[in-house]
Each structure stands twice: as C-alpha cells, then as structure tokens.
Amino acid sequence: MNLDAKIPQGPLAQKWSNYKNNQKLVNPANKRKLDIIVVGTGLAGASAAASLGELGFNVKNFCIQDSPRRAHSIAAQGGINAAKNYPNDGDSVHRLFYDTIKGGDYRAREANVYRLAEVSNSIIDQCVAQGVPFAREYGGSLDNRSFGGAQVSRTFYAKGQTGQQLLLGAYQALMRQVNEGSVKLYTRTELVEIVLVDGKARGIITRDLVTGKTERHFGHAVVLATGGYGNTFFLSTNAMGSNVSAAIKAFQKGAAFANPCYAQIHPTCIPVHGEFQSKLTLMSESLRNDGRIWVPKKKEDAEAIRNGKKKGADLSEDERDYYLERRYPAFGNLVPRDVASRAAKERCDAGFGVGATGLAVYLDFQSSINRLGEDTIRERYGNLFQMYEKIVDDNPYKEPMMIYPAIHYTMGGVWVNYDLQTTVPGLFCLGEANFSDHGANRLGASALMQGLADGYFVLPYTIQNYLADEIATPRMTGNEKEFVEAEKTIAAKFEKLLAVKGQRSVDSFHKELGLVMWDFVGMARNKKGLEEAIEKIAAIKKEFWANVRVPGTNDGMNIELEKAARLVDFIDMGDLMARDALSREESCGGHFREEYQTEEGEALRQDDKFAYVSCWEYQGDDKAPVLHKEDLVFENVKLIQRNYK
Amino acid sequence: MEKNINLTLKVWRQADAKAKGKLETYQVDGISVDSSFLEMMDILNEQLINKGEEPVAFDHDCREGICGMCSLYINGRPHGPDDDVTTCQLHMRKFNDGDTVYIEPWRSAGFPVIKDLIVNRNAFDTIIASGGYVSVGTGGVPDANAMPIGKPDADEAMDAASCIGCGACVAACKNGSAMLFVSAKVSQLALLPQGKVEAASRAKNMVAKMDELGFGSCTNTGACEVECPKGVSIANIARLNRQFLSAKFKD
Ligand SMILES: Cc1cc2nc3c(=O)[nH]c(=O)nc-3n(C[C@H](O)[C@H](O)[C@H](O)COP(=O)(O)OP(=O)(O)OC[C@H]3O[C@@H](n4cnc5c(N)ncnc54)[C@H](O)[C@@H]3O)c2cc1C
Ligand code: SF4
Numbered sequence: 042m043n044l045d046a047k048i049p050q051g052p053l054a055q056k057w058s059n060y061k062n063n064q065k066l067v068n069p070a071n072k073r074k075l076d077i078i079v080v081g082t083g084l085a086g087a088s089a090a091a092s093l094g095e096l097g098f099n100v101k102n103f104c105i106q107d108s109p110r111r112a113h114s115i116a117a118q119g120g121i122n123a124a125k126n127y128p129n130d131g132d133s134v135h136r137l138f139y140d141t142i143k144g145g146d147y148r149a150r151e152a153n154v155y156r157l158a159e160v161s162n163s164i165i166d167q168c169v170a171q172g173v174p175f176a177r178e179y180g181g182s183l184d185n186r187s188f189g190g191a192q193v194s195r196t197f198y199a200k201g202q203t204g205q206q207l208l209l210g211a212y213q214a215l216m217r218q219v220n221e222g223s224v225k226l227y228t229r230t231e232l233v234e235i236v237l238v239d240g241k242a243r244g245i246i247t248r249d250l251v252t253g254k255t256e257r258h259f260g261h262a263v264v265l266a267t268g269g270y271g272n273t274f275f276l277s278t279n280a281m282g283s284n285v286s287a288a289i290k291a292f293q294k295g296a297a298f299a300n301p302c303y304a305q306i307h308p309t310c311i312p313v314h315g316e317f318q319s320k321l322t323l324m325s326e327s328l329r330n331d332g333r334i335w336v337p338k339k340k341e342d343a344e345a346i347r348n349g350k351k352k353g354a355d356l357s358e359d360e361r362d363y364y365l366e367r368r369y370p371a372f373g374n375l376v377p378r379d380v381a382s383r384a385a386k387e388r389c390d391a392g393f394g395v396g397a398t399g400l401a402v403y404l405d406f407q408s409s410i411n412r413l414g415e416d417t418i419r420e421r422y423g424n425l426f427q428m429y430e431k432i433v434d435d436n437p438y439k440e441p442m443m444i445y446p447a448i449h450y451t452m453g454g455v456w457v458n459y460d461l462q463t464t465v466p467g468l469f470c471l472g473e474a475n476f477s478d479h480g481a482n483r484l485g486a487s488a489l490m491q492g493l494a495d496g497y498f499v500l501p502y503t504i505q506n507y508l509a510d511e512i513a514t515p516r517m518t519g520n521e522k523e524f525v526e527a528e529k530t531i532a533a534k535f536e537k538l539l540a541v542k543g544q545r546s547v548d549s550f551h552k553e554l555g556l557v558m559w560d561f562v563g564m565a566r567n568k569k570g571l572e573e574a575i576e577k578i579a580a581i582k583k584e585f586w587a588n589v590r591v592p593g594t595n596d597g598m599n600i601e602l603e604k605a606a607r608l609v610d611f612i613d614m615g616d617l618m619a620r621d622a623l624s625r626e627e628s629c630g631g632h633f634r635e636e637y638q639t640e641e642g643e644a645l646r647q648d649d650k651f652a653y654v655s656c657w658e659y660q661g662d663d664k665a666p667v668l669h670k671e672d673l674v675f676e677n678v679k680l681i682q683r684n685y686k
Numbered sequence: 687m688e689k690n691i692n693l694t695l696k697v698w699r700q701a702d703a704k705a706k707g708k709l710e711t712y713q714v715d716g717i718s719v720d721s722s723f724l725e726m727m728d729i730l731n732e733q734l735i736n737k738g739e740e741p742v743a744f745d746h747d748c749r750e751g752i753c754g755m756c757s758l759y760i761n762g763r764p765h766g767p768d769d770d771v772t773t774c775q776l777h778m779r780k781f782n783d784g785d786t787v788y789i790e791p792w793r794s795a796g797f798p799v800i801k802d803l804i805v806n807r808n809a810f811d812t813i814i815a816s817g818g819y820v821s822v823g824t825g826g827v828p829d830a831n832a833m834p835i836g837k838p839d840a841d842e843a844m845d846a847a848s849c850i851g852c853g854a855c856v857a858a859c860k861n862g863s864a865m866l867f868v869s870a871k872v873s874q875l876a877l878l879p880q881g882k883v884e885a886a887s888r889a890k891n892m893v894a895k896m897d898e899l900g901f902g903s904c905t906n907t908g909a910c911e912v913e914c915p916k917g918v919s920i921a922n923i924a925r926l927n928r929q930f931l932s933a934k935f936k937d
C-alpha cells in the first residue's frame with residue numbers, strides 16, 4: 042500500500058505555489074479527449090464538476106437525489122471560514138491554519154491544512170461573483186461573525202442558510218456547464234460499483250433508481266465526492282439519504298480508509314424524543330454565542346424536571362450549574378464541540394440531565410434576552426427558534442431550549458495524498474468523503490470551506506497531474522470484461538438481497554446497528570465496549586443476511602432495496618469504526634477513550650505513539666482489515682495539550 | 687403529556703409512470719402527536735413491510751425543511767395544514783384523533799408522477815440551466831469586498847434566494863405555473879450587481895423555457911405565495927415581469 046502523501050518541497054507557505062509551478066497540465070485540445078466521472082453534487086462534487094467542465098473536460102456527474110441542488114450540503118446552517126481578515130482583528134492564513142490544526146487535535150497533515158487556509162479567500166471571492174447573497178453590513182461590505190469559539194471573526198454567512206446558498210451557487214455554475222454540454226448530469230442514479238482496469242480506476246457501474254437498471258460508465262479518472270458516514274449511527278443530523286456506499290466500494294477496491302473512528306458529535310441538537318424518530322435536528326452552534334448551558338445543581342431538581350413536576354425556568358440562579366462556565370472559565374459556553382459534548386454527557390450520566398429521558402441539558406437565552414431584549418435575539422436566531430418550536434412545541438423565549446449531542450460529521454474518510462488521489466491510481470476523493478484536513482475534530486464552518494476548496498481550487502489542478510499521462514488512453518466502450526464482470530457481480534448482489542425474504546425490515550436492522558454504535562462507539566469508548574461492539578456488529582450482519590425482508594423487485598423504483606444495499610455498507614463501516622477506535626489507544630478530538638484521560642476528564646493524547654493516520658486495507662469480506670500508518674510530521678507547529686480553561 | 691392518535695389514511699398508489707393510480711385506504715394507530723408527518727409515513731411503511739406489502743414511495747431527504755425534496759399534497763394543500771413549513775416539518779399535533787387524511791403527489795403537467803407520491807421535477811433544473819446563474823467561471827474574479835452591496839438589496843436577494851425548489855407553488859396553482867419559482871431566481875440575481883448584466887436575457891430565457899416545458903401561465907391568483915413554505919413573495923413575479931418587458935423592449 043503506497044501511503045506516500047506526496048507533499049511538495051519547500052517551506053510550508055510555498056508548498057502549494059511550488060506544486061502549481063511544477064505540475065503537469067493537459068492542453069486544451071487534449072482535455073476534450075478526456076472523460077471524468079464525478080460522483081456527488083454537494084459542495085465538493087458540484088464545484089469540481091462545474092470547474093472541470095469549464096476547463097474543457099468531458100464530465101459525467103451523478104447524484105442520488107432528483108436534483109443536484111438537494112445534496113446534503115444544502116442543510117449547513119452556520120457559515121464558512123476564510124482568512125480574509127476583513128474585520129482587521131488579526132486573522133491571517135497562518136492563524137486559520139494554526140487554529141484548524143490545533144482544533145483537529147494535531148491529527149491532520151500540516152501541508153494540506155495550510156493549503157486549505159490559503160485558498161479559503163478565493164472561495165469567498167468566487168461565491169460573491171456567483172451572486173451568493175452573504176450577509177452584509179449597512180455600508181455594503183461583507184459581514185463576519187465569530188463561530189465555534191474562534192478568537193477572530195472569520196465566518197461568512199447567509200442568514201442561517203449558508204450551505205444552501207453556497208450549494209445553489211455551485212449548482213448554478215454546474216447547470217451552466219450542463220447547458221453548455223460540458224457536463225452530463227445523471228440524477229436519481231447511484232454508484233454501485235467502481236471498475237478497475239489494470240489497477241487503475243476506469244469507471245463505475247450505476248443503478249438507475251427509477252428503473253432499477255444498471256449501466257456502465259467509463260472515465261479516465263473517477264472522483265468521489267459522496268459525503269460522510271454519520272448515518273452509520275442511524276440517528277444523526279445528516280440527511281436520510283447520506284450514505285457511505287461509494288467510500289466502502291473504494292475501500293473494497295483497494296483504497297485505504299483513513300481514521301474511520303474520527304466522528305464528530307455536535308453538542309447542540311434537539312434531543313431524541315421517541316422510538317419512531319427518524320433523524321436528529323441540529324440547532325446551529327451560533328446559539329452558543331448568546332445561550333448559556335446548564336443543568337440543575339441538585340439531583341432532586343433534575344428528577345422533578347424529568348417527572349414534569351418542575352420546569353427549568355422555575356429554578357433560581359443559584360440552583361443552576363452552568364457547568365461549561367464553571368469548568369472552562371476562559372472559553373465558557375464556546376469551548377469546541379468535542380469538549381462541550383463530553384461535558385453534557387458527563388452531567389447527564391451523573392444524573393443531572395433534564396427532559397423526559399434525562400438525556401438533555403438546557404441552553405438558556407434568558408440572560409441575553411434581559412441584556413439585549415427579545416427583539417435582538419429574535420433577529421439573530423428567529424428562524425432557529427421557530428424551527429425548535431415547530432419540532433418540540435415549546436417556546437424557547439420563555440422556557441430554556443433542551444439540547445443533547447448527536448452525531449454530525451465524520452472527519453475520517455477515504456485516504457488521499459496531497460493530490461486528493463486515493464491509493465487506487467485514477468480514483469480521487471473530495472469533501473467530507475475524504476479524511477484530509479480536519480484531524481480528529483472539525484471546527485465549525487470549516488467543512489464548507491474544505492468542500493469548496495477541494496472542488497474549485499485544488500482538484501482542477503491536481504487531477505491534471507494525473508491526466509497528463511492519460512491522454513493516449515483511448516475511451517473504453519464499457520464492453521471490456523472488467524465492466525461486464527462488475528455489472529454481473531452487482532446484479533447478483535441485488536438479487537441476493539431480494540432472495541433473503543426474511544421477517545425484519547431494513548430500518549429495524551439499521552436502528553439496531555445505530556444503538557450499538559451510539560452505546561459503544563459513540564462519545565465515550567473503551568476496550569471492552571469496542572470488542573463487544575465488533576462482536577455485536579458481526580451478529581447484526583449475520584442476522585441481516587438471514588432475516589431481512591426487502592419487498593418488491595429490481596425492475597423499477599424500489600426504495601427498500603436501495604436502503605438495504607446501503608445498510609450492507611453501513612454495517613461494514615460500523616465494524617471499521619470500532620476496530621479503528623480499538624486500535625487507537627489514546628484520546629484525541631472526537632475520539633475519547635475512557636482509559637486515556639487527564640485527572641479532570643480531558644482527552645489525553647499519546648503523541649509519541651499515535652501521531653499517525655490510521656490507514657485500513659481491505660482483505661476480503663469477513664476478514665479483518667489490516668492497519669497501516671502514515672506518520673504525521675509537524676515542522677511548523679508545536680504539539681500542546683488543548684487548553685480551554 | 688404524550689398523546690397518541692389514530693388515523694385513516696387515503697394514500698395515492700401508482701406502480702409507475704404509466705400505471706393508473708388510485709387511492710388506497712390504510713389505518714394507522716397510536717401515532718404520537720410529537721412525531722413528524724414523515725415519521726408517521728415511516729410507521730405506515732414499517733406496518734406494510736411487516737405485512738409483506740410494498741411500502742409507499744415518497745421523496746424526502748434532509749427532513750428539516752431545506753432540501754426541497756419532500757413534496758406531499760395533504761388534504762388538498764401542498765405541504766399540508768400548517769403555514770411556512772415543508773411536509774417534513776409538519777407535525778402530527780396538527781391532526782386530531784379519528785381524522786381521515788388524504789395524501790397525494792404534486793399534480794401538475796410539469797411534474798409527472800414516477801411512483802406513488804414521487805414526481806419528476808427535472809423541469810426545474812432545466813429552467814435553471816437555461817439561464818438561472820451568473821456567467822462566471824472559477825477563478826479570476828475580483829475581491830469579494832470590491833463591490834459594496836447595500837444591506838437592503840442584499841437582504842432582499844437573500845429572501846428571494848431562500849426558495850428551496852420544492853414545487854409547491856406549481857402544485858398550488860390552478861394553471862400549473864412555475865412563475866414564483868422562476869421569479870425568485872430572476873429577482874435574486876437582478877438585485878445584485880453581479881447578476882444585473884444578464885438580467886434581461888436571463889428573464890427571457892427562463893420564462894421561455896418554463897413555457898416550453900408545459901407549465902401554465904400566471905394569472906396572479908396568489909395561491910403560490912400562500913403555500914410557499916419559505917414565504918417567497920409574489921412581489922418577485924412583478925419584478926420578473928419588469929425584467930421580462932425590458933428584455934422584450936430590447937428585442
Ligand atoms: C445540519 C448540518 C449543518 C452543517 N453546518 C455546517 C456549517 O455551518 N459549516 C460547515 O462548514 N459545515 C457544516 N456542516 C457540514 C457540511 O455541511 C458537510 O460536511 C458538507 O456539506 C459535505 O459536503 P460534500 O460535498 O462532501 O458531501 P454532500 O453534500 O453530502 O454530498 C454528497 C453527494 O454525493 C451523492 N452521493 C452519495 N452517495 C452516492 C452514490 N453511491 N452514488 C451517487 N451519488 C452519491 C449525493 O447525492 C450528494 O450529491 C453541516 C452539516 C450538517 C449535517
Ligand atoms: S417558490 Fe416557494 S413553493 Fe415555489 S419552489 Fe420555491 S420554495 Fe417551493
């Protein structure tokens with residue numbers, strides 16, 4: 042397994058320029074001869090497909106929704122970071138780089154993160170030129186806010202709908218290329234297999250979700266921008282269709298899977314309220330700028346609240362424990378996500394949780410309302426308060442909101458080198474689907490930045506370095522034996538799922554998997570629990586293949602069949618996450634091993650042993666994957682313990 | 687506090703685009719009023735699967751009112767009996783024990799049914815492809831703050847841009863017109879200096895494409911605005927008409 046990250050020479054700040062100065066390019070006449078498959082139309086996929094189409098390549102772009110505009114990126118609320126330093130508050134490319142490396146608990150590659158910070162400014166320019174309606178000041182210039190505990194205001198936003206507006210910008214650029222004929226769009230079309238010819242990615246097999254028919258597509262290169270794997274947990278803030286199948290196919294074809302155990306648990310989500318629940322709703326992190334988090338000081342009060350005998354608002358100031366302010370006086374309610382989430386779990390586990398289930402803490406706006414007035418709070422968060430009220434049927438202007446952590450984002454993903462190329466030549470991976478920039482914990486407003494950096498400003502360069510050597514490769518017809526074989530294997534797999542004809546629905550298995558993940562591979566992990574999880578997941582897999590019931594046929598739209606095929610991959614993903622979490626005997630970022638914590642209960646890294654990227658290599662179904670390591674070298678930052686006290 | 691209700695559902699079932707559909711009757715019991723409408727549909731489907739029947743196909747993804755994927759016509763209203771929400775944000779507390787609930791797909795010439803409650807909205811993408819963008823490529827653009835934009839214009843552009851492309855406006859319109867959708871995009875871009883350059887041709891091309899795709903014409907009934915889950919205003923249609931006239935004038 043070749044884990045050479047191919048980091049360019051030179052000082053950190055010059056690496057990307059050096060790369061661009063020395064890379065190979067494809068001339069315009071040859072671009073027309075090259076086909077690129079881009080799977081995914083989220084921020085990463087849409088921006089890549091549009092940019093590659095503009096350059097003159099033939100692009101085929103795929104998504105599972107009915108329109109590229111509906112990719113999960115649409116749901117991002119809070120904002121996107123950039124090192125513009127418009128507010129003149131001391132920001133710089135280096136500071137954004139440093140904050141991101143530190144925020145990731147020193148488990149990301151310096152060179153990649155630096156490049157991300159470097160291109161961040163171009164993203165904002167690009168989006169504004171497209172007509173993205175970012176928030177503005179009265180003077181007409183762009184407004185910034187501070188987000189997720191950053192000490193500078195570097196977050197650009199469009200109301201609470203930043204992801205939507207950025208995605209629509211990329212989508213519109215994409216549709217312009219569709220109109221011009223450089224991009225061909227395939228909606229409601231799912232990648233079900235990746236085709237390798239002589240060790241290189243040369244195409245994909247897709248399934249048309251309306252007709253059930255499979256199709257073979259050739260590409261000189263294949264780009265995956267298929268999003269994260271948070272839905273392994275069943276309940277998450279991800280869209281219902283978000284799935285890990287493309288990444289798992291890549292893994293099974295020989296791409297290393299990096300850091301699968303790094304999942305982010307977001308502290309401010311609406312708590313779980315019942316068994317029928319289908320997904321969790323995020324309440325934007327920006328709420329922590331004005332909301333104070335607390336639980337009752339006394340267990341009796343917590344209990345009375347749980348039984349409906351008392352309400353949060355009934356408790357006086359000195360009956361409340363503002364535990365984040367207490368534990369982290371310097372950052373208070375604005376500590377990073379991993380820290381805030383663990384602190385909430387700690388209080389609830391200790392018996393101080395509120396809500397009917399006891400798995401909730403308060404997010405209280407009363408002091409801000411007293412200080413700023415209800416109107417100001419309404420102007421800042423009105424849409425979020427409305428969303429909360431529609432779901433919970435409670436008025437957050439009067440009663441404190443209830444929140445609890447939920448799975449939100451996955452930092453791990455397909456391993457890529459500096460070119461964003463996986464260990465399979467010709468197979469590239471972008472956006473949340475890759476692992477590259479966020480280490481063990483992602484800071485707020487940096488996923489949108491990474492997706493668009495990859496798609497607009499990195500891949501359009503780096504892919505040419507690969508394609509320059511492919512200009513002599515003729516287009517394949519799809520009738521080559523590799524394509525035919527792959528299509529056959531896939532058809533057999535769908536038939537196998539339909540043939541089980543068992544007793545249990547797909548969702549019932551997915552929920553079962555989700556509970557195992559949450560209990561053992563969630564916010565706090567330990568050796569015994571992880572070993573148990575691996576066994577339990579294997580048992581779920583076995584029972585699934587013996588007892589799943591998928592009604593209908595493969596000759597048309599069959600939503601249960603789609604879900605069943607995706608669940609097969611989620612089960613493998615769950616196994617991979619548990620194995621990785623077991624092997625990483627330290628705590629870092631979102632990965633918290635109970636055995637490795639400080640006396641105060643903070644994450645304790647083991648830099649001497651674990652400053653590496655875990656890269657898992659597939660060995661075959663039902664065989665344990667093998668771990669390889671890419672050592673992380675830090676030349677520009679000093680590893681310190683994150684301290685938010 | 688937990689309250690459960692029982693419902694009779696009349697659900698549109700249609701095997702595929704060519705099949706003739708009809709309403710089927712189902713009973714669902716013990717639905718928590720705290721569940722969302724789509725969670726109620728999940729429960730129905732679980733029930734159908736456990737009986738060995740095919741579940742009801744419906745579109746959904748984000749389940750938080752932003753992707754525009756969900757699209758049900760509930761008791762004669764697109765997105766059902768609550769204001770300013772999408773179907774996925776509708777909660778069962780809007781219904782009473784014993785209610786009969788009619789659940790149908792969007793009905794419009796522009797949106798043919800694919801299966802059960804799922805319709806084909808590709809026409810919206812085709813309309814955007816005909817001009818719903820600023821013609822700018824990646825790179826080589828000026829600094830983001832080089833061109834100041836007044837807050838009122840920026841805010842108004844944002845309001846128009848909040849359209850989620852769900853198609854409720856079309857489903858609500860007796861003419862099956864897509865004017866609210868088209869006008870939202872035309873307005874957003876016309877309000878911003880970046881988009882002004884192409885404003886007239888954009889309006890003309892998008893309206894022509896809309897007509898070509900079989901959407902009806904707008905007679906200002908205002909039904910679209912009432913059912914739009916994102917509160918997109920029909921003032922945008924007036925703005926579109928102005929852009930459109932100025933394009934005609936130039937021709
Ligand atoms: C509620 C929420 C709020 C967020 N808020 C923020 C924020 O404020 N700031 C921030 O920086 N980040 C935020 N994030 C994170 C961020 O939105 C995502 O990480 C990012 O948008 C992912 O983009 P992507 O392009 O990588 O993938 P996605 O947007 O998930 O797109 C995946 C694409 O792949 C396609 N696809 C998947 N599988 C297949 C397949 N097998 N075949 C064909 N197509 C396939 C899908 O159709 C889709 O088009 C938020 C996330 C959530 C859940
Ligand atoms: S204008 Fe409103 S109803 Fe029409 S597509 Fe947009 S959001 Fe939906």
Ligand code: FES
Binds near residue numbers: 746749751752756773
């Ligand atoms: S499912 Fe996304 S808007 Fe309803």
